[in-house]
Amino acid sequence: MTKVKDPLWDYDSDTIKDPAINEFIELWRYRDLLQLLIANRIKTRYKRSILGVVWTLLNPLLNTLVLTIAFSQIFRFNVPNYAIYILSGLLFWNFFSQSTNDAMDTLVWGSSLLKRIYVPRTIFAVAVVGNGLINYLLALIPLCLIMLFMHHPFSLALITLPLAILILAMFTLGMGLLVSTVAVFFVDFVYIFNVLLSVWFYLTPIIYPLSIIPSRFLPFIRLNPLLHLLELFHTLIYTAKMPTTTLWILTFFMALFTLIGGWLIFTRKVDEFAYRI
Amino acid sequence: MNKDTQPVIQLMDVGVRYRMPSEKIPTLKEYIIRALRGQITHQTFWALQNINVEVYPGEVFGIIGPNGAGKSTLLKVVARVLRPTKGRVRVRGKVAPLLELGAGFDFELTGRENIFLNGAILGFSKRDMEKRFDRIVEFAGLKDFIDAPLRTYSSGMVARLGFAVATDARPEILIVDEILSVGDTEFQTKSFERIQSFQAQGTTILLVTHDVNRVETMCQRAIFLSHGQVVAEGNATHVVDRYLGRIRQKEEQRLKENQLEKQEWRWGNRKIEITKVEFLDKEGQAKNIFHTGEYFALRMEYEAHEPIESPVFGMAIHHNDGTHITGPNTQFAGLDLGRVDGKGWVLYEVDRLPLLEGLYHVSVAVVDKNDLEVFDFHDHGFTIRVLNNTLEAKERYGYISLFGLWKHFTY
Numbered sequence: 001m002t003k004v005k006d007p008l009w010d011y012d013s014d015t016i017k018d019p020a021i022n023e024f025i026e027l028w029r030y031r032d033l034l035q036l037l038i039a040n041r042i043k044t045r046y047k048r049s050i051l052g053v054v055w056t057l058l059n060p061l062l063n064t065l066v067l068t069i070a071f072s073q074i075f076r077f078n079v080p081n082y083a084i085y086i087l088s089g090l091l092f093w094n095f096f097s098q099s100t101n102d103a104m105d106t107l108v109w110g111s112s113l114l115k116r117i118y119v120p121r122t123i124f125a126v127a128v129v130g131n132g133l134i135n136y137l138l139a140l141i142p143l144c145l146i147m148l149f150m151h152h153p154f155s156l157a158l159i160t161l162p163l164a165i166l167i168l169a170m171f172t173l174g175m176g177l178l179v180s181t182v183a184v185f186f187v188d189f190v191y192i193f194n195v196l197l198s199v200w201f202y203l204t205p206i207i208y209p210l211s212i213i214p215s216r217f218l219p220f221i222r223l224n225p226l227l228h229l230l231e232l233f234h235t236l237i238y239t240a241k242m243p244t245t246t247l248w249i250l251t252f253f254m255a256l257f258t259l260i261g262g263w264l265i266f267t268r269k270v271d272e273f274a275y276r277i
Numbered sequence: 278m279n280k281d282t283q284p285v286i287q288l289m290d291v292g293v294r295y296r297m298p299s300e301k302i303p304t305l306k307e308y309i310i311r312a313l314r315g316q317i318t319h320q321t322f323w324a325l326q327n328i329n330v331e332v333y334p335g336e337v338f339g340i341i342g343p344n345g346a347g348k349s350t351l352l353k354v355v356a357r358v359l360r361p362t363k364g365r366v367r368v369r370g371k372v373a374p375l376l377e378l379g380a381g382f383d384f385e386l387t388g389r390e391n392i393f394l395n396g397a398i399l400g401f402s403k404r405d406m407e408k409r410f411d412r413i414v415e416f417a418g419l420k421d422f423i424d425a426p427l428r429t430y431s432s433g434m435v436a437r438l439g440f441a442v443a444t445d446a447r448p449e450i451l452i453v454d455e456i457l458s459v460g461d462t463e464f465q466t467k468s469f470e471r472i473q474s475f476q477a478q479g480t481t482i483l484l485v486t487h488d489v490n491r492v493e494t495m496c497q498r499a500i501f502l503s504h505g506q507v508v509a510e511g512n513a514t515h516v517v518d519r520y521l522g523r524i525r526q527k528e529e530q531r532l533k534e535n536q537l538e539k540q541e542w543r544w545g546n547r548k549i550e551i552t553k554v555e556f557l558d559k560e561g562q563a564k565n566i567f568h569t570g571e572y573f574a575l576r577m578e579y580e581a582h583e584p585i586e587s588p589v590f591g592m593a594i595h596h597n598d599g600t601h602i603t604g605p606n607t608q609f610a611g612l613d614l615g616r617v618d619g620k621g622w623v624l625y626e627v628d629r630l631p632l633l634e635g636l637y638h639v640s641v642a643v644v645d646k647n648d649l650e651v652f653d654f655h656d657h658g659f660t661i662r663v664l665n666n667t668l669e670a671k672e673r674y675g676y677i678s679l680f681g682l683w684k685h686f687t688y
Contacts, residue, residue: 010369010370011366011367011368012365013367032397033400036393036403044383044386113381114358116358116374117381118372119400188306272296
């Protein structure tokens with residue numbers, strides 16, 4: 001039975017459409033809050049450090065330096081321009097791991113609020129991913145500097161990088177919503193997820209080339225969705241080529257399904273959040 | 278249909294069911310272990326059931342009930358934080374809740390940034406908040422601190438800021454949840470005045486409180502919730518009476534049990550024993566709770582184990598804070614009991630009880646006529662509670678009502 005919304009009432013519990021779609025509309029209504037949440041996080045992050053923004057630019061550079069020395073000298077991977085390989089992978093990883101982690105944390109901050117007043121519940125996860133995007137874009141600056149310094153070619157295919165970033169953001173938001181849902185029900189999941197993340201890090205060819213994996217393990221390793229997403233970034237930035245259409249389609253649908261799945265589960269389960277006192 | 282005669286809040290057969298594991302399972306590890314063993318059972322309980330409430334524009338509507346009765350759940354349903362499991366909720370207009378201290382603030386940010394953050398949480402646009410900003414700072418009285426981080430604020434300052442943001446625009450529906458004890462006295466007055474002016478301008482107010490006097494004075498209508506169900510609804514005074522009636526029954530029980538335990542406060546040589554003490558109403562019913570202005574009587578039964586010449590019976594009333602209110606006895610009143618032997622009783626009657634609201638301790642004693650020998654003394658042995666009766670008690674504050682009359686003359 002569908003009920004028609006009576007314009008007299010601003011809120012009617014019976015005419016709420018599907019919670020997943022409704023959440024979308026509400027998120028748009030609260031776009032000012034979304035914007036503020038993103039801006040505030042950036043402010044608090046840079047306010048506390050003296051070097052401010054410079055620090056975010058410096059941090060990946062120093063990290064890359066350490067890892068480059070460690071892995072190219074000690075493990076002697078046969079990867080030319082290893083610094084670019086590793087930095088493009090690290091930025092990718094930082095975006096994913098920080099955003100999913102922060103999504104859980106902010107939901108804890110927001111939970112006292114969510115029990116008292118209505119705001120769209122996905123807003124915290126969306127803000128966190130928006131934040132991760134900004135940090136990622138900022139970190140592209142040192143990457144460009146290194147590429148220039150090492151005379152690494154800039155491919156024309158790089159104009160499709162925003163699309164790759166969008167796919168990554170979709171996947172990350174989906175995962176962020178999924179893990180937040182679990183974290184609300186189980187407090188220890190925050191720690192478990194951190195362990196999972198470090199395992200995941202080593203299962204993804206970020207610091208090593210895929211070529212070192214023995215071929216009999218490859219089918220299993222390739223089940224890792226992050227591997228394909230990373231391949232997208234490696235191809236664009238490191239190999240300086242256009243990724244294959246198959247890779248684009250594969251990663252896009254993977255990200256889309258993760259996002260839809262995360263969104264559906266989160267919005268369905270979210271009513272139970274408020275019950276948990 | 279006329280818009281003003283339509284309710285602004287309408288709850289139709291609303292039920293909220295909480296589903297919770299019968300034991301709290303806080304960790305995923307444990308959950309998986311138990312799930313594998315099939316040990317997870319869920320308990321459901323109805324935090325609200327069959328709630329039918331309509332609130333009309335401009336009303337001040339009270340919600341009272343003991344802790345855990347479902348008051349907060351009801352507010353959450355109205356504020357659309359919770360969707361009802363059953364039934365339907367409809368709300369007309371913007372609902373502004375007064376948030377609990379510090380909810381929706383980021384303590385790393387400045388007061389200025391937090392005003393915008395809090396405003397956005399309440400659903401106001403940035404442009405809206407820019408217009409309101411100065412007024413909010415002014416009302417909160419935080420002009421000098423507005424660019425300092427919130428973590429440097431005192432809790433009173435945070436509360437003031439929260440109140441100022443939430444109430445800057447007159448909301449159509451305001452939820453007030455035991456919040457008026459915010460900040461110092463001056464700010465309390467200010468915030469109370471603001472709420473009253475909203476009310477005068479037509480804001481509908483939902484008031485949740487334990488302070489029944491406030492419900493009686495502020496609300497037109499109210500509901501009394503208990504175990505998630507409506508026990509009484511309608512006229513606020515009537516609902517408050519029902520609520521107090523419930524509390525009274527429980528307290529009556531408690532006061533009675535209390536008196537039996539107080540044997541150690543008794544001394545005397547027991548030549549005459551006070552065997553029973555009762556407080557009576559006009560119908561001769563024993564009770565422990567009275568209203569100011571009501572008939573009140575103290576009845577002492579005694580048993581004299583030997584003949585005693587003209588014993589003196591007396592009583593004393595102390596306020597719970599220790600103040601001695603009065604100490605009448607038969608001798609002062611000029612009543613000579615003569616020679617007493619065996620059983621009998623003494624009655625002390627008061628037509629209009631002058632005591633004001635509070636808890637009072639009653640001592641009773643029987644002594645010899647020269648005040649040299651104490652036969653039996655129950656020191657602070659009994660307790661009565663006096664409640665405010667809005668019809669009779671035309672005086673407030675302190676211990677007693679003089680039942681005086683005010684008159685006014687002009688030349």
